[in-house]
Amino acid sequence: MAELGFVHLGFGPEAVEYTVAWEEQRRVHAARFADEAGDTCLLLEHLPVYTAGRRTADSERPLDGTPVVDVDRGGKITWHGPGQLVGYPIMKLPRPVDVVAHVRRLEDALIRTAADFGLETTRVEGRSGVWVLGDPVEERPKIGGLSLDFDPRLQDEEFDARLNGPEYAPSNAGQRREDRKLAAIGIRVAKGVTMHGFAINVNPDNTWFDRIVPCGIRDAGVTSLSYELGREITIAEVLPVVERHLTEVFEHAELRPREREAAAG
Numbered sequence: 001m002a003e004l005g006f007v008h009l010g011f012g013p014e015a016v017e018y019t020v021a022w023e024e025q026r027r028v029h030a031a032r033f034a035d036e037a038g039d040t041c042l043l044l045e046h047l048p049v050y051t052a053g054r055r056t057a058d059s060e061r062p063l064d065g066t067p068v069v070d071v072d073r074g075g076k077i078t079w080h081g082p083g084q085l086v087g088y089p090i091m092k093l094p095r096p097v098d099v100v101a102h103v104r105r106l107e108d109a110l111i112r113t114a115a116d117f118g119l120e121t122t123r124v125e126g127r128s129g130v131w132v133l134g135d136p137v138e139e140r141p142k143i144g145g146l147s148l149d150f151d152p153r154l155q156d157e158e159f160d161a162r163l164n165g166p167e168y169a170p171s172n173a174g175q176r177r178e179d180r181k182l183a184a185i186g187i188r189v190a191k192g193v194t195m196h197g198f199a200i201n202v203n204p205d206n207t208w209f210d211r212i213v214p215c216g217i218r219d220a221g222v223t224s225l226s227y228e229l230g231r232e233i234t235i236a237e238v239l240p241v242v243e244r245h246l247t248e249v250f251e252h253a254e255l256r257p258r259e260r261e262a263a264a265g
Contacts, residue, residue, distance in 0.1 A: 018051065019069065029090050039091040050066060051071050079212065083202055083235070110130045112248075161213075181220065204224060209222045
């Protein structure tokens with residue numbers, strides 16, 4: 001592949017308001033489609049914001065009416081904000097486009113990034129992103145003295161964890177030893193060029209996720225590098241590592257168009 005360039009839009013005190021970054025994505029996307037720019041990854045921190053992908057259900061949004069920005073990516077609702085490194089790779093893919101392969105490459109880069117800091121992460125079948133696996137169900141601490149076999153999040157369709165305090169809060173999934181998401185991925189491909197991308201939790205206040213059903217997943221939670229490693233990790237530490245692994249994964253990948261299945265005779 002051609003060289004992947006990186007653009008830093010703003011971090012810390014210069015964190016970027018979401019709609020400003022979204023407009024910049026659209027500008028770079030148009031330039032990439034017209035071959036007026038090369039493959040580019042925008043990297044930044046956002047000011048606090050909830051964004052909802054096209055599949056977000058009303059029941060997954062904040063109960064208190066907190067504003068949500070509806071966006072044109074796949075996936076469901078999530079939060080972006082300080083302590084979270086966000087990347088928007090804007091890249092031209094071969095046709096016919098293989099969206100799943102693009103997501104897998106992003107996951108690879110983030111799994112390698114976490115490994116460099118000493119944290120083992122993985123994929124979870126049917127759930128995009130990068131995960132820290134929890135303990136086997138029988139070894140997890142009981143919630144409210146009840147066996148997890150009777151977890152109301154799974155057994156009761158009307159149960160809402162957001163109304164039941166910290167016991168079921170997504171930010172406390174590590175204490176419950178459940179599967180927990182370290183990095184979320186949501187993309188869009190328009191005219192063969194990617195938009196949106198990934199967000200890896202470095203050292204955010206994960207209680208922001210407790211107001212929503214993150215990614216529409218009720219029986220798991222969220223985590224961060226700092227929480228899992230038991231020490232403070234900064235965006236500045238993670239930034240060059242992410243750039244290196246994105247470069248390795250994309251520049252050394254053999255991008256091949258998805259094979260079309262032969263029509264049944």
